Amino acid sequence: MPRTAETASFKFNHTMIRIKDPKASLTFYQDILGMELLSEKKFDDFTLYFLAFNHAGHELTGDEKENSRFAREGVLELTHNHGTESDPSFQGYANGNSDPGKGFGHIAITVDDVEKACERFERLGVAFKKRPSDGKMKNIAFILDPDGYWIEVVPGILNL
Amino acid sequence: MPRTAETASFKFNHTMIRIKDPKASLTFYQDILGMELLSEKKFDDFTLYFLAFNHAGHELTGDEKENSRFAREGVLELTHNHGTESDPSFQGYANGNSDPGKGFGHIAITVDDVEKACERFERLGVAFKKRPSDGKMKNIAFILDPDGYWIEVVPGILNL
Numbered sequence: 001m002p003r004t005a006e007t008a009s010f011k012f013n014h015t016m017i018r019i020k021d022p023k024a025s026l027t028f029y030q031d032i033l034g035m036e037l038l039s040e041k042k043f044d045d046f047t048l049y050f051l052a053f054n055h056a057g058h059e060l061t062g063d064e065k066e067n068s069r070f071a072r073e074g075v076l077e078l079t080h081n082h083g084t085e086s087d088p089s090f091q092g093y094a095n096g097n098s099d100p101g102k103g104f105g106h107i108a109i110t111v112d113d114v115e116k117a118c119e120r121f122e123r124l125g126v127a128f129k130k131r132p133s134d135g136k137m138k139n140i141a142f143i144l145d146p147d148g149y150w151i152e153v154v155p156g157i158l159n160l
Numbered sequence: 161m162p163r164t165a166e167t168a169s170f171k172f173n174h175t176m177i178r179i180k181d182p183k184a185s186l187t188f189y190q191d192i193l194g195m196e197l198l199s200e201k202k203f204d205d206f207t208l209y210f211l212a213f214n215h216a217g218h219e220l221t222g223d224e225k226e227n228s229r230f231a232r233e234g235v236l237e238l239t240h241n242h243g244t245e246s247d248p249s250f251q252g253y254a255n256g257n258s259d260p261g262k263g264f265g266h267i268a269i270t271v272d273d274v275e276k277a278c279e280r281f282e283r284l285g286v287a288f289k290k291r292p293s294d295g296k297m298k299n300i301a302f303i304l305d306p307d308g309y310w311i312e313v314v315p316g317i318l319n320l
Contacts, residue, residue: 004194006194006276006277006280007193007194007213008194009270009271009272009273009316010193010194010195010213010269010270010271010277011213011215011234011269011270011316012195012212012213012234012235012236012267012268012269013268013269013270013312013314014267014268014312015175015266015267015268016264016265016266016267016268016312017263017264017265018262018263018264018265033167033170034164034166034167034168034170035170035172041320048320052172053167053170053171053172053233055171067317070270070314070315070316070317070318071270071316071317072270073213073233073234074171074172074233074234075172076172077265077268079265093262093263094254094256094260094261094262094263095263096254096256096261096263096264100254100260100261101254101256101260101261101262101263102178102253102254102261103177103178103253103254103255103256103261103264103307103309104176104177104178104256104263104264105176105177105178105237105239106175106176107172107174107175107176108172108173108174108175108176108237109170109171109172109173110169110170110171110173110230110231110232111169111170112169113169116166117166117170120166147263149263152173152174152176154173154230155230156169156171156230156231157227157230157231158230160201160208
């Protein structure tokens, strides 16, 4: 039940972050996290990549991918400004968690088994901000994507 | 169909941003955007607010809210560090779109009618980064939340 009729159609469609190198980021989000590339839109100066987890129970057709990218929730948009990947003077993007620039915190993925997911991330060489065994919260972890953005790894039911 | 069996359970659960004043932000995300507060967790120094659009077709029970906040996609987590709302020296959070601190871009909501949604935002006094009539892309808009984070407003089907 939506709060008001006027907002009944609203969905939290996507989150956009900037990336330095699409090769590194697409490998990470597709092969390590398991997201699917719904759409890739190349413009003169930048390219947009839309990714999401496929919960449909079947392979998505090209049309299904394209039509779902603004129609569903849980989409990640990666913006690549052309040239950053090979520019030695490019400083990299702020991940939002240190001053100045603090504001954005992280994105989070739900997994059925945090321990197992993290063992796999470890094997695949993913960098950790917090392993499940670090700190007080043993049932969550934070991994880092290729640009250093924090990704929280949480169980589907978490008592917090 | 998930890309690998190991990531089959993964979902893009939430996006976390820091907010200065929960009163302003909760009014904005609940009453203007129409999200529902799933959970509020108060700690000594900070409070976490989890919000999402309710697509269930019925009012959520307390348990449904609590159990869904790490189980579904499309959740927004607002982190309030206590005291910022009344601290005159607090500079506010970077929205991620200016240097230094550039990295995070925006979140986006899908609506069935961008024009109509924006007319309502206008009536409610929401600040715009881009009205539908501004610039080249007539079918999208960007509004600003109380901290200045950009929120893109897109139609469910957008040819881009």
